[in-house]
Structure formats: structure tokens, C-alpha cells
Amino acid sequence: MKADVIESNENTEKMLLEGFKVSLVNAIRRSIINGVNVLAIEDVKIYKNTSFMYDEILASRLGLVPIKTPIELKGKGKFSFKLKEIGPKVVHASDLVPSDKDVVPAVPEMLIINLKDGEAIDLEADTMWGNGEEHSKFTPAHVFYHFYPKITIPNGKVKGAAKIASLCPVDILDGEKETLSVKKGKLGECILCKACEDYAGSDVISVTSDTNKIVFEVETWGQLSIKEIINEAISTLEDEVKEIAQKV
Ligand code: SF4
Numbered sequence: 001m002k003a004d005v006i007e008s009n010e011n012t013e014k015m016l017l018e019g020f021k022v023s024l025v026n027a028i029r030r031s032i033i034n035g036v037n038v039l040a041i042e043d044v045k046i047y048k049n050t051s052f053m054y055d056e057i058l059a060s061r062l063g064l065v066p067i068k069t070p071i072e073l074k075g076k077g078k079f080s081f082k083l084k085e086i087g088p089k090v091v092h093a094s095d096l097v098p099s100d101k102d103v104v105p106a107v108p109e110m111l112i113i114n115l116k117d118g119e120a121i122d123l124e125a126d127t128m129w130g131n132g133e134e135h136s137k138f139t140p141a142h143v144f145y146h147f148y149p150k151i152t153i154p155n156g157k158v159k160g161a162a163k164i165a166s167l168c169p170v171d172i173l174d175g176e177k178e179t180l181s182v183k184k185g186k187l188g189e190c191i192l193c194k195a196c197e198d199y200a201g202s203d204v205i206s207v208t209s210d211t212n213k214i215v216f217e218v219e220t221w222g223q224l225s226i227k228e229i230i231n232e233a234i235s236t237l238e239d240e241v242k243e244i245a246q247k248v
Helices: 022-034 055-063 161-166 195-200 226-247
Strands: 002-008 012-018 038-049 080-086 089-092 111-115 120-130 141-152 173-176 179-182 206-220
Touching: 022 141, 022 206, 022 226, 038 055, 055 111, 055 120, 080 089, 080 111, 111 120, 161 173, 161 179, 161 195, 195 206, 206 226
Parallel strands: none
Antiparallel strands: 002 012, 012 206, 038 120, 080 120, 089 111, 141 206, 173 179
């Protein structure tokens, strides 16, 4: 078994997993979605709201603001935010005043409400710990996987190569002078949509999956880093497996 990071930036990590069982990869995916505890806004006390937005909608919007969740606090404490604004003002997540300098909105520029002249809001919002099993606002990441693509172009000469290449939504095909090929180093970016094969036929270009290789992608919503998310998800899985072992 082999795991390599093939793409990484601040919020996203793409890994190539070779020789892993799909069931294990899917269990990790599900544990990321449902088994990682993070903070989210749960209770909102609204003292004043003369905006166009109903209290319930405003509270629901606040619940969906991803909150940075320092891993060392895991499961401990209750944190809150205050928000007192008067329009005209575009209110962003960064306007929430935190009770703790380390527990803050993960995406400061996230829009909460656009207050018109004279409209006012005054509220307090308390956080609680939870995981995606309780509510999707606690899910820390967007996570998915797919098999690694395998593209076969059996013929040296391909009529309409440029047209076929132009159909690729991720622009990984080269089609010049009746020669069709996959751009160097771009195979992994194929999204297996089969637009090329549907147009040209599988005798011209065939797209299949290499079932021994899995591309696993995680995009954090900002509460935790990707490393923390994966570690926490695996730790939850381990605890569940141990629980079964102890009961047998
Ligand atoms: S399957 Fe889709 S993404 Fe892959 S090469 Fe063909 S058109 Fe491009």
C-alpha cells in the first residue's frame, strides 16, 4: 500500500492511494463527514432585529459560519460571539466579536447580512461541539474519491483530434494534426466524464478506471486543518473498531 500527496494547498489536499480497499477509503470518508467533532453556533439570543431577515433565518445563517476549532480544546468549553450592527452596513463573519481570540470565524469575508439604512441587529450566539451525524454544520470538510483514470488511444492517426480534445472540460487532451494524446502529467486530472469517448467512440479513445489506484480529495471548510481532520476521523474509526473488538 502506498499513499502520496499529489496536490496540496491551503484548503485542499489530493492524495493518490495505491492498493487500498475501497471499503476502507469510504469508511475514512464517512468518518470525516460524521465522526469529527468541531464547534458551530447553536443558540442565538436575538435582542433586536429590524432587518428584512427573519430571526430564524439569521440564526440559521450564523449556524453555518465555520468556526475555527483549536484541536487542543477538543470537546471542552463553550464559546460565544456578540454582534451589534446598524445599517447601512454589509455585515461579515469578521464582525462577530468572539469571547476567545482563538475561536473565530474561519472565513472572515463570509456574508451574514446586508443591513439597509437604519436597520439594526443585536444578538449573542453560543457555540457547541458536535459532529456531522448531528447536523451538517459540524461537518469539517468536503471529501470524495474516485478511481485513477486509464485512457487508451489505440490508433496513431485520429480524424478530428482537435475537436475531440476541445470537448475535454478539464483540458487534458492534445489534438493536433490527427494526433490525439493526453498532455504530459495531466492524466490524474481526468474526471472520467467520458465526453471524449462518447463523441469519438471507444475504438478511438477509451476511458476506464484503474481500480488499484484511488484519488482521495479533502477540502476543509476551515474549522480544522486537513491533517487534523484526517487524524481525528481515523481516531474515531479506531475507537469504533476497538469497541466492537471489546464486545466480541
Ligand atoms: S473522460 Fe472527460 S475529462 Fe477525461 S479525457 Fe475524456 S473528456 Fe477529458
